[in-house]
Amino acid sequence: MTQAATKPRQPELKTTLPGPRSQDIMARDKMHLSTSYMRPYPFVPDHGEGVWLTDVDGNTMLDFFAGIAVSTTGHAHPHVVKAVQEQIGKFTHVCLTDYPQEITTSLAERLVKHVERPLADGSTEKWRVFFSNSGAEAVEAAVKLARNHTGRQHIISTMGSFHGRTYGAITLTGSKTKYKRGFGPLLPAVSHVPYPNPFRPPLGSTPETCGQAVIDHIEGLFVGILPADEVAAIIVEPMQGEGGYIVPPADFLPKLRQLCDKHGILLIYDEVQAGMGRTGKMFSYQHFGNGGQDCQPDIITSAKGIASGMPLGALLAKESVMTWPVGSHGSTYGGNPVAAAAAHATLDLLEGQVQHPGCGASLMENAAQVGAYIMAELKKMQAEFPFLGDVRGEGLFIGMEFVQPDGTPDGALRDRASMRMFEKGLLNLDCGEAVIRISPPLILTREDAETGLGIMREALAELAG
Numbered sequence: 001m002t003q004a005a006t007k008p009r010q011p012e013l014k015t016t017l018p019g020p021r022s023q024d025i026m027a028r029d030k031m032h033l034s035t036s037y038m039r040p041y042p043f044v045p046d047h048g049e050g051v052w053l054t055d056v057d058g059n060t061m062l063d064f065f066a067g068i069a070v071s072t073t074g075h076a077h078p079h080v081v082k083a084v085q086e087q088i089g090k091f092t093h094v095c096l097t098d099y100p101q102e103i104t105t106s107l108a109e110r111l112v113k114h115v116e117r118p119l120a121d122g123s124t125e126k127w128r129v130f131f132s133n134s135g136a137e138a139v140e141a142a143v144k145l146a147r148n149h150t151g152r153q154h155i156i157s158t159m160g161s162f163h164g165r166t167y168g169a170i171t172l173t174g175s176k177t178k179y180k181r182g183f184g185p186l187l188p189a190v191s192h193v194p195y196p197n198p199f200r201p202p203l204g205s206t207p208e209t210c211g212q213a214v215i216d217h218i219e220g221l222f223v224g225i226l227p228a229d230e231v232a233a234i235i236v237e238p239m240q241g242e243g244g245y246i247v248p249p250a251d252f253l254p255k256l257r258q259l260c261d262k263h264g265i266l267l268i269y270d271e272v273q274a275g276m277g278r279t280g281k282m283f284s285y286q287h288f289g290n291g292g293q294d295c296q297p298d299i300i301t302s303a304k305g306i307a308s309g310m311p312l313g314a315l316l317a318k319e320s321v322m323t324w325p326v327g328s329h330g331s332t333y334g335g336n337p338v339a340a341a342a343a344h345a346t347l348d349l350l351e352g353q354v355q356h357p358g359c360g361a362s363l364m365e366n367a368a369q370v371g372a373y374i375m376a377e378l379k380k381m382q383a384e385f386p387f388l389g390d391v392r393g394e395g396l397f398i399g400m401e402f403v404q405p406d407g408t409p410d411g412a413l414r415d416r417a418s419m420r421m422f423e424k425g426l427l428n429l430d431c432g433e434a435v436i437r438i439s440p441p442l443i444l445t446r447e448d449a450e451t452g453l454g455i456m457r458e459a460l461a462e463l464a465g
């Protein structure tokens, strides 16, 4: 007897959203938690399993946003759960600033293997790691290190960027004024330059020339406005996240590297959102310049997907750059051993030492394959729905941009599309002015991708009709 093919799992909505228990919690949440929290989607999670999240009323949704690109291995992955449970039974905290821990030493060794490269003299370029609790803290550390190492003050960042919510990080951020309004004065000596967005090329450029146009713009600043020898670092997201899931043209990062070398400026890649395997490579810059060899940064910031949701950030820097003196920087919790255990387990799955059923040799490989499938299907939808102006990305880092008939961004339509998808059981999240991001757990199978795409297509067809 042949076995019938199992039907792919579908979202299960038992109540209208939000259900009664969710409503109660949301009302209490509104009364007692900070007024700064946004609550765009009425969903109160109770438990998760893989790419599925169930709320306190028993509604099960397909997760296409992974808690903003964090839950790399999905929810409650048994390998991650076991690693965390084992570590928590050993010790939870003995401040890494003062005491070494094997679990963080070996984690640093594993992380730097993904960036260290052979040098012309036959040696290997060495890197070091500082551990924090979050992306913003890693960014703060990067700015402090860059200033401390170079003795220069100025930092250049990009428009549309997001680097976090601490004072240094919001100063660097260039995506929304609401992050800054009423909070000044911010960090001094920070400038912003356009990001080379091929769909909306800045500075009168074209999709092909926008990378060079931004480089020329920076060189122009150095002539008339900003002395290059006072610039400590340029910080850039190799693929821009909150700004709209934007992939720059292939020549941009190699040319930026050359510009930095010419002026003795450090190059910082903020890989907090696009890094840790999401794009199909460990770090997103490795899609450019000969596998990253021709656009190697000096400093990398990482967080989000690094530990499957346990709070951990990492600052990776070339050994020649990480020269700040003993005691000059630290953190009580940064490099917490439980978070580090989760990071080891996450890396096991990303690199393929441990395989996840149905996801090929490694989760990085799965991200590349399932991402390519989703992209191909979205291109088909784009041909069908003219309001889908652009679909772009790498691996499971995908953005779909909504446009008005004249090509300008259509944020209102994006909001309606996002909410319809949510109401049909697909957890998703907006970004940029008019973009929905697709950033699911990297354990997403092709079948689950089909389910999600089916929901998206239904929602888009309703908007079109």
Ligand SMILES: Cc1ncc(COP(=O)(O)O)c(C=O)c1O
Pocket: 068, 134, 135, 136, 137, 139, 162, 163, 164, 165, 237, 241, 242, 270, 271, 272, 273, 274, 303, 304
């Ligand atoms: C590129 C980038 N950098 C930094 C951050 C800040 O990370 P965290 O929220 O962990 O502080 C984010 C968060 O979205 C991010 O996308």
